[in-house]
Amino acid sequence: MGLLVDDEALERLTDIGERYSLRYAIQLLAPSNEIAKIRNSGKIEVQDVDRAEKLFADVSKSSAYLKEWEEKLLQ
Structure with a gap:
């Protein structure tokens, strides 16, 4: 079974990509x-794509987050 995706949501996913x-x-x-x-x-x-993007970080966001906290915790 496939997913139904609104045109605007598909455009947002394209931008994210x-x-x-x-x-x-x-x-x-x-x-x-x-x-x-x-x-x-x-x-x-x-709205579903926006919410998911807020909840789940990509690799670069995750790396930046870890780097930020690493610097704070090692001080």
Whole structure:
């Protein structure tokens, strides 16, 4: 069974793929779908993608976060 994705949400995922990586954008599909299900929707909308992006960091964001905390904790 495939996923239904709103055009605006697909555009947002495309932007995310261009900014970070295609892998990260694709990985956001699963949590976006779960968030849509919580809203009792069978279609992923831009609000679902935005929420998933806030909850799950890509590799570069994760690395920056770890670097920041490493510096704070080693002081």
